Amino acid sequence: MRIITYRQALNEALDEEMARDERVFLLGEDIAIYGGAYGVTAGLWQKYGDQRVIDTPISENAIVGVALGAAITGMRPVAEIMYIDFIGLCMDQLNNQVAKIRYMFGGKCTVPLVIRTEGGAGRSLGAHHSQSLEAWLIHIPGIKVVMPSTPYDAKGLLKSAIRDDNPVVFIEHKMLYNTKGEVPEEEYLVPIGVADIKREGKDVTIVTYSRMVLFSLEAAEILEKEGISVEVVDLRTLLPMDIETVVKSVKKTNRVVIVEEDCKTGGTGAEIGMQIIENAFDYLDAPIIRVAGADVPMPKSPVLEKLAIPDVERICKAVKEVLK
Amino acid sequence: MKREIIMPKLGETMEEGYIVSWRKNEGDRVEKGEILFEVMSDKTNFEVESPYSGYLRKILYQAGDQPIPVTTVIAYITDTPDEPIEIEKTEEEKKEKIKEEFEVRVEEKEKEIKVEEKERIKISPLARKLAEEYNVDITKIKGSGPEGRIEKRDILEYLEKFKEEYEVLKWTPLRRIIAKRLTESKQNIPHYYFQGKIIVDNLLKIKENLEKEGAKYTITDFLIFLTSRVIEKFPLIGSSVINDEIRIYKNVDIGLAISVSDGLVVGSIKNANKKTIEEISEDRKNLVEKARDGKLTEDDIKGTNFVISNLGMYEIENFYPIINPPGVAIMGVGKIDKGVFVEDEKIVVRNYMYISFSFDHRVIDGVYAANFYKKLKEVIENPAILLFKNV
Numbered sequence: 001m002r003i004i005t006y007r008q009a010l011n012e013a014l015d016e017e018m019a020r021d022e023r024v025f026l027l028g029e030d031i032a033i034y035g036g037a038y039g040v041t042a043g044l045w046q047k048y049g050d051q052r053v054i055d056t057p058i059s060e061n062a063i064v065g066v067a068l069g070a071a072i073t074g075m076r077p078v079a080e081i082m083y084i085d086f087i088g089l090c091m092d093q094l095n096n097q098v099a100k101i102r103y104m105f106g107g108k109c110t111v112p113l114v115i116r117t118e119g120g121a122g123r124s125l126g127a128h129h130s131q132s133l134e135a136w137l138i139h140i141p142g143i144k145v146v147m148p149s150t151p152y153d154a155k156g157l158l159k160s161a162i163r164d165d166n167p168v169v170f171i172e173h174k175m176l177y178n179t180k181g182e183v184p185e186e187e188y189l190v191p192i193g194v195a196d197i198k199r200e201g202k203d204v205t206i207v208t209y210s211r212m213v214l215f216s217l218e219a220a221e222i223l224e225k226e227g228i229s230v231e232v233v234d235l236r237t238l239l240p241m242d243i244e245t246v247v248k249s250v251k252k253t254n255r256v257v258i259v260e261e262d263c264k265t266g267g268t269g270a271e272i273g274m275q276i277i278e279n280a281f282d283y284l285d286a287p288i289i290r291v292a293g294a295d296v297p298m299p300k301s302p303v304l305e306k307l308a309i310p311d312v313e314r315i316c317k318a319v320k321e322v323l324k
Numbered sequence: 325m326k327r328e329i330i331m332p333k334l335g336e337t338m339e340e341g342y343i344v345s346w347r348k349n350e351g352d353r354v355e356k357g358e359i360l361f362e363v364m365s366d367k368t369n370f371e372v373e374s375p376y377s378g379y380l381r382k383i384l385y386q387a388g389d390q391p392i393p394v395t396t397v398i399a400y401i402t403d404t405p406d407e408p409i410e411i412e413k414t415e416e417e418k419k420e421k422i423k424e425e426f427e428v429r430v431e432e433k434e435k436e437i438k439v440e441e442k443e444r445i446k447i448s449p450l451a452r453k454l455a456e457e458y459n460v461d462i463t464k465i466k467g468s469g470p471e472g473r474i475e476k477r478d479i480l481e482y483l484e485k486f487k488e489e490y491e492v493l494k495w496t497p498l499r500r501i502i503a504k505r506l507t508e509s510k511q512n513i514p515h516y517y518f519q520g521k522i523i524v525d526n527l528l529k530i531k532e533n534l535e536k537e538g539a540k541y542t543i544t545d546f547l548i549f550l551t552s553r554v555i556e557k558f559p560l561i562g563s564s565v566i567n568d569e570i571r572i573y574k575n576v577d578i579g580l581a582i583s584v585s586d587g588l589v590v591g592s593i594k595n596a597n598k599k600t601i602e603e604i605s606e607d608r609k610n611l612v613e614k615a616r617d618g619k620l621t622e623d624d625i626k627g628t629n630f631v632i633s634n635l636g637m638y639e640i641e642n643f644y645p646i647i648n649p650p651g652v653a654i655m656g657v658g659k660i661d662k663g664v665f666v667e668d669e670k671i672v673v674r675n676y677m678y679i680s681f682s683f684d685h686r687v688i689d690g691v692y693a694a695n696f697y698k699k700l701k702e703v704i705e706n707p708a709i710l711l712f713k714n715v
Contacts, residue, residue, distance in 0.1 A: 254450050285450040285476045324470050
């Protein structure tokens with residue numbers, strides 16, 4: 001199968017959906033001529049023009065508000081928020097309008113809106129451009145939150161998100177854009193709300209998502225050589241969470257490590273862990289361990305930044321700890 | 325000077341009293357002999373005079389429905405109206421103190437409980453569930469996890485160890501019945517036993533000759549045939565004890581112990597004493613087949629008071645079976661063997677078998693049983709007798 005980058009996979013998803021449905025259009029900061037801060041929309045302005053690839057002023061609030069208006073009046077906008085760190089600026093639009101309008105108007109309108117953004121540390125961009133804020137978003141009923149880890153999932157999930165009649169926040173990871181993976185030439189979709197076993201194992205289940213899937217797979221590879229068989233569950237969608245797949249794995253391994261890049265306190269891992277306890281308490285043979293981001297503003301220093309998020313070594317250590 | 329006024333004991337049986345009223349107020353002058361207060365005991369009301377002159381300085385118990393034990397200090401009288409007094413703690417205050425002590429004790433108890441909690445068995449949810457499922461006492465297990473936490477592997481190891489020692493076999497309904505009936509039999513029936521050696525050369529010769537003719541009968545067939553004819557003359561052997569009655573039957577049915585996959589059943593050869601060896605053999609084959617297929621009918625298992633149990637084919641020399649209630653006798657057949665016998669002062673080698681009996685002494689005495697045995701031995705050793713005379 002052909003190998004392409006995560007960035008290219010996302011670009012193809014946008015391209016294919018724009019070609020397929022003329023109601024699909026893009027808006028965001030520097031996405032047109034410049035092609036987006038991380039180059040995801042490169043070439044699309046040239047192909048689809050001003051009407052369908054729109055550069056906006058620097059106002060996240062306006063971007064989401066306009067996109068919402070377009071969505072409820074029949075368009076299928078894909079808005080880009082350059083960094084998830086800026087999501088606070090449009091949080092009222094997102095939380096109070098986007099997530100609730102269909103519900104509050106008794107289902108009279110749908111909100112086929114995708115907000116693409118990216119997060120995570122790794123480029124030494126400091127505390128304003130490196131955060132993992134997905135836990136804020138999964139606390140909002142009425143939206144879906146998707147965080148793909150591979151080019152294949154990224155393309156398939158973005159296409160599903162654009163075709164979804166409900167608002168989807170699609171969170172990419174800045175350190176994944178250049179990663180490569182198999183993506184078929186032919187069209188396919190990846191369903192929202194379905195987790196994926198990225199590696200089968202029998203001793204420990206790692207539940208994770210986004211970039212941490214790659215770290216976890218690396219750790220699993222190392223641990224395999226030491227005779228420890230690790231199953232890696234990639235949630236892919238955080239909201240709604242596919243707890244069934246997680247529980248199935250937990251029933252097999254009885255031990256869980258959660259790997260998340262966001263801050264540990266009040267983080268996504270807390271929700272994952274709690275759902276495991278609610279659904280599979282009797283199958284746990286050891287306390288669940290979280291390997292999570294430190295509860296600190298993300299440091300600018302590359303050395304400290306690396307320490308502030310999980311790494312392969314710490315994942316290995318946690319797996320051994322949960323097996324003690 | 326401070327003097328105590330106490331709750332008086334106003335009768336042999338009085339344990340406590342109630343103050344109905346104080347006739348003086350605190351600070352009042354009171355003369356010896358004046359009525360100071362009124363008390364109600366369980367019988368009646370008394371007016372109590374002051375034993376001293378002075379000032380009613382302090383009332384410790386007001387009138388009320390609170391019972392006060394006799395001799396309890398209820399007030400103080402002093403010589404002067406304003407001399408300082410140290411007041412003993414009132415009941416109320418004492419109670420307060422007790423309460424405090426109690427609370428301290430509760431606190432200590434709570435501390436103890438906390439210590440216990442520290443010693444609480446650490447066990448993973450999965451291990452706990454497994455332990456409950458397999459009825460494992462977790463206090464007997466040493467956990468291998470962090471801080472001694474019991475985990476799945478510890479439960480499984482424990483179960484594995486257990487498995488090596490034994491596995492639990494489920495009772496089948498048949499086993500339950502066998503267990504119940506035979507326990508009852510052994511507990512309620514006064515068994516006694518004997519055995520005899522019976523020479524079977526003649527019997528074997530007949531068996532052989534018939535086989536040459538193409539008619540194959542087993543030793544059991546012959547024994548049923550012969551025993552039934554002897555029982556005809558000793559009807560007590562085939563009797564039963566039911567509802568406190570000894571029942572003697574007109575027909576001689578012989579019970580046959582048949583081994584089946586999950587136990588033992590007893591089937592009946594009806595009217596055996598009236599049947600030919602061929603008929604008996606046919607009946608026996610049918611019965612065994614039905615028993616092994618689990619198809620014995622109610623009728624097949626009726627009439628099994630006297631039972632023949634043959635373990636001869638398993639190389640058993642001799643054994644004493646348990647009587648099959650409501651029957652009163654059972655016969656055990658051992659293997660046929662060669663033995664050295666003395667006949668007419670000569671040593672001869674003969675084929676013989678042990679036959680043993682268990683009898684219910686409530687019904688059958690030793691001499692009756694011995695006579696039965698003697699006759700049976702005679703016909704088994706010499707079946708030709710039956711040709712010219714009845715048993």
